[in-house]
Amino acid sequence: MEEDLPKKDLKTAIQVKQILKSVKKSAPGGAVELRIPQYGVIQCVAGAKHRRGNPANQVEMRAEVLIQLAKDPLLWSSLLKSGQIQASGQLSDLSQVFITAFQEVSKDSWFRD
Numbered sequence: 001m002e003e004d005l006p007k008k009d010l011k012t013a014i015q016v017k018q019i020l021k022s023v024k025k026s027a028p029g030g031a032v033e034l035r036i037p038q039y040g041v042i043q044c045v046a047g048a049k050h051r052r053g054n055p056a057n058q059v060e061m062r063a064e065v066l067i068q069l070a071k072d073p074l075l076w077s078s079l080l081k082s083g084q085i086q087a088s089g090q091l092s093d094l095s096q097v098f099i100t101a102f103q104e105v106s107k108d109s110w111f112r113d
Helices: 007-026 064-069 071-082 095-100
Strands: 033-037 040-044 058-061 084-089
Touching: 007 033, 007 064, 007 084, 007 095, 058 064, 064 071, 064 095, 071 084, 071 095
Parallel strands: 033 058
Antiparallel strands: 033 040, 058 084
């Protein structure tokens, strides 16, 4: 998949993959499905396992929004309110997950342009 993407999309794909890996490490589990259309999907957050076809506990956003959120985790609420993040279910508030995962890494080289 990655080798077929234009250079910009390849860079985005790599960033998304790294961010999703950090989220999964910060909040292991399978209760919430985090979807980044065209780039990836993970299961995260401890709790009852999210099952396919079960709409509860899902979060979806564009890759650019995910990257923005990883750079500034405190944006969760405003991105959610503006509709840039779609979240459903009791466990779908990943604001603390992003704060925990990215409060220290926002200056890492994989965020540089």
